[in-house]
Amino acid sequence: MTTDTHTTSGNEAAGSSPTWELSRRDLLRIGAAAGAAVAGLGAIEIARDPQTGVTPEGAGARPVTVPSLCQMCTTACGIVGHVADGRLLRITGNPEDPNSQGSVCAKGVAGPSVLYDPFRMLYPLKRVGERGSGRWRRVSWDEAYDEMATRLKEIRERGKPEEFAFQQGRNRSADIVARFLNAYGTPSHFNHRALCSSNRRAAIATTIGESDWDLGDFENSQYVLNFGSNWAEAHQGHIPVAIRMMRARRKGAKLVTFETRMSNTAALSDEWFCVKPGTDGLIALAMANVICREQLWDKQWLDAWSNYPAAKVAEHVAQYTPAYAEQESGVPAAVIERIAREFAAAAPQCTTICNRGSASHRNGYYNDRAITMLNALVGNMGKVGGWCWHPNSAWDKKALPEPGPVPDKPKAKSVIAEAKDWPLANAFEGKKMKVAEVIYLWIKEGRQKVSALMTYNADTAWSFPEAQLVRSVLKDERLIPFHVCIDVMYSETAHLADLILPWATYLERWDIDSRPPQSLVDYVGLRQPVVEPRGESKDIREIFPELARRIGGGMQTYFPWKTTEDYLEEYFKPVPGGFPRMKATGIWIDPAKKPLYEPHLKRLTPDELDGAEEDTRTGIFYKGKDEKTGGPLAIGVRIAGVPRRGFLTPSRKVEIHSDFVVGAGKDVGREIQPLPVYEPIPSHQRDLPDDHLIMTSYKINVHNAHRTMQSKWLQEISHTNPALLNRATADKLGIADGDWIDVTSFRPDDPAVPGGDGSKVGTLRTRVRLTEGVHPMVLAIAHNAGRSVGGAYATNGKDTADNPGYGEATDRDLDRLWWKGAISVPQNDLLPIYPDPVVGGQSYHDTVVQIRKV
Structure with missing residues (x-):
């Protein structure tokens, strides 16, 4: 056994992590030991640090490895936590996961930095000053439970359960959330789907009915048309899609990308075409024109399996010529014709992929219907290497039914949740889209009374369009008399709460989870604690049963188990080996199931x-x-x-x-076209002055929503979001690289959109980065920046306030926060509430802005 050296800096705080200095030989030896541990082969024994008792990575007589599931983004990859003496040392991928297959991205690797973030919320807090004053008192869980139960019981007992609203963000605990809300009787359950994927889901549900996810069989494909999907950086199937896409590329598959910005995905493509925002669907329709006109289609399949004859499809798409598409999109007509022929020639081993780049527009629903139709024309649907899907977007809930008793769905009505102004928001059975961006506007307008609001992993005051409106509503006690925030970090939304409950990170809690199966075989995964929860943080699987018991009135009958583990023991009984097997492997796949083609x-x-x-x-x-x-x-x-x-x-x-x-x-008195069409975006059709641009939004590979910016590891990699501007456009305006500009945004001048009067939304000051990699009509700003609270790392050093909820007041790495003061802006303060009129998906890429050099 060898002993490694340990050195400490002069400002090292007691109890903080040691700095290890290891030789290259030792690093290789530790890496090999860790690899053996993953394989279940044990590891070499290495000495512990004499001061802290913690071993360096991979060390210990028998290092503990715990399989679980990531939640640093929505992909939920299988992971393995490597633990020594109760401390998480590192995260690797779980090779048992059929989607991610042992891979993990930078966000997943950075999990420990969120777990051990010194600015985490670790204790319940009650507001003692005015809302938004930042004044809190630490309280016990008993006091927190009693106040919540008293408030919620009063609302329920007076027969107005819908006045309790639940706002969720990325919810990977759908079973327990639905159980609690249904038992309570409230339908006022708001998700964020309209801010993510609702237009895309509705387009697929319209076309094939049985799924709201397409799963291109990319690994076996020979030709992939990409309409605005940035799978190499930010996608709901990020790592699983990237793995398969790159395998296909190594086998000679061609990838063509249409996108307004030179993303990492565009850079990996054989061809990239910089398109005007919102014209993806027209490009697809023009390709359909070529395929039909030149009879490159699979007419036999189309006539057998489409409800619309091939001849009528050809008649419909005749109006969408490549010349028209060139005029609108900027992609040359000859290129559209060539790619259409190449795509059809590769059938059935060809497919499309699209995401927010095509869907998050005012015409997003029609864009994605047109793209989906391309696949039907060439007969690749369900084929090996083609455009595929699976009826289960998660695990097979018929094979793994939820333990009873299960409460009925609420009979009360929620005006906001029903969102009847958008005809396809909730039209598809089992696919409730809802329209999240209007929630706070409608509360302000008095469309529905809210007596209590619970926000869960949803930083709406920072992440929603017109976030300043959200903040004003959350601050108004007349509109929302009681607000409980459940989250890991102190956020803009927590800042406007009455009660903050410290939520356990995904590395400290239990869950049942899985994602759309990229290999076309559904599976189920277990998220389990790799370490004990820090401080007094709890998960909702512990919070909700206790709250239900205190509210009473029959709610408690739906939570008969004593612990979460008792519940999971029951849930996983159908799995061979049951709950113990799930804890040991993290993943189960029914070996009798085969890839679901056709x-x-x-x-x-x-x-x-x-x-x-x-x-x-x-x-x-x-x-x-x-x-x-x-x-x-x-x-x-x-x-x-x-x-x-x-x-x-x-x-x-x-x-x-x-x-x-x-x-x-x-x-509902709204016209929806029966066929895929191109609807030009009204505000984009006008002759815009040179200083008026279309602002688009994007995510980068190391950040996702509001959770990742508290990670000092990820923030060090990316902590700014300058406005990307085309050099030619900048030359016209006399703007140089690094100049400061004011960006002023406007609501659409569109009566079909709430507040669509063309008025000003807001102004932000930021810096410019000039590039050839963005459309000349576009100003592109990354979504993941601009925090004002949440700790020093999340805010680039702005927030170092002494908050009683922060678990650790100091961290020696604060002295190494070299990016302190770096400029970042909250783009959502500029975005108007802008739902697609058919489905309600937020139009993230359509906002017209004016820029002015400062």
């Missing part, structure tokens, strides 16, 4: 057909009652004489033409 081809069995009736005109088989419509329930369709399962649309086919969405629009 699920629509499944033959209906004699049992399924028994008692069914066939509509001889459409070939649709009906059996039983559709609970939603009250009419007969479609179970399949006859194709070429064979009864097939089909798609889960009303026609049981791919719905290029959708009567369903037309009807949904009529119900």
Whole structure:
């Protein structure tokens, strides 16, 4: 056994982490030991530090490795925590995860810096000054529970459960959240889907019915058309998609990207075309024009499996010529024609990928319907190497049902949650999109009374459009009399709460989780504590059962288990080996399941057909009652004489033409086009002065939403967000690299949008970075910056206040915060509330701004 040296700096605080100086030989030896530990082979014994008792990375007689799931972003990759003496040393990937396959990104590696952040909230806090004054008193959990239970019990007992609103961010504990809110009886459950993926999901649900996620079989594809998806940096399938995409590239697959900015994904592509924002759908329609006009389609598949004949599709797309697309998008007509031919020639081993770049526009729903239609035209749907999907966007909940008793859904109504002004927001069964960006506007307008608000992992006061409006509503006790914030960090939203509950990080809590299966085989994962919770932090799986018991009124009956582990023991009974197996491996996949290619081809069995009736005109088989419509329930369709399962649309086919969405629009007096169309964005069609640009938003690879900026490791990598401006545009305006500018934003002049009167939203001062890698009409600003509270690392040194909730007042690394004072701006203060009129997805890339050199 060898002994490693330990040196300390003069300002090292008692109890802080030691600085280890190791030789290269020792580093290699430790790395090998850690690798052996991951494989379950044990490790070499290394001496502990004599002062702290903590061993260096990979050390210890038998280092403990704990499989779990990341939550530094929404991808939820499988991870392994390496723990010595109760302290997390490092994080690696879990090779059992079929999605991430043992890989982990920079955000995942940085998990320990969030766990041990000195500015974490570790104790319950109660406000003692005015809201927003930052004055708090540390309280016990009993006092916090009693105050919440008293408030919520009063609301429930007077028969107004909808006046308790629950605002979530990234919720990876959907089972316990739904159980608590349903048991309480409130439908006022707000998610952030409209700020993320609702337009995309609605477009897919319209077309194939059975899923709201496309899963291109990228690894086996030969040609990928990318419309605004930045999978190399920020995507809901980030690492799993990147792994498969790069394998395909090594096998010769071609990647073509249409994007307004030179992202990392664009840089990895064979070809990148810098397009005008919001024109992705028109490019796809022009490609469809070429494919139909030159009969490059799979007409046999299309006529069999589409509800709209090939000839009619060709007639519809004839208006969208490559010349028209060039005029609007800037992509040369000849290029559009060439790529359309290449894409069709690669079929069925070709696919598309798109995300917020195409969907987060006023016309985003139609953009993504057009892109989805391209795949139907060439017959790649469900094929190996093609455009695929899976009916389970998470684990198989039929195979793993939630333990009973499960409460019924609330009977009360919520005006805000129903969001009826947007016909497709909640139109699809099991796919509640809601329209988050209007929540605080509607509360301000009095559309619905809110007596108590609980925010959970949702920093709405920083991350929502018109964040200044959100802050004003949260501060107003007449609009929101009681606000409880549950989060890991002190945030702009916590700053405006009455009670702050310290939430356990994902490294200290339990969860059931999985993501859309990139390998087309669903799986289930376990998030488990790799270390004990710090301070008095708790997870909602502990908070909600106790709160339900104190509220009473029958709520407690839905929480019969004593501990979270008792609940998970019951939940995982169907898994061979049960809960112990899940704790040991972190992941379970049913070995009997195979990749789900072409699920629509499944033959209906004699049992399924028994008692069914066939509509001889459409070939649709009906059996039983559709609970939603009250009419007969479609179970399949006859194709070429064979009864097939089909798609889960009303026609049981791919719905290029959708009567369903037309009807949904009529119900609320809004016209929805039955076919994919290009709707120009009104404010982009005007002749804008040289100093008026279209502001777009983007995320980079080391940050995600509000959680990552408290990581000193990630903040050191990226802590600013200068405005990216094209050099040619800058020359016209006399702006040089590094100049200061004022950016003033405006609401759309559009009656279909709330507050759409063209008025000013706000002004921010920032610096310019000149680049060729952005469209001349665009000003691009990264989303992940501009914190005002949350600790020194999150705020570039601004927030060092003595907050009683911060677990550690000092950290020796504060002396090494070399980026202190670096400029970053909260872009959301500039973004107007701007929902797509059909679905309600936020138009992140359509805001018109004026820039002025300071």
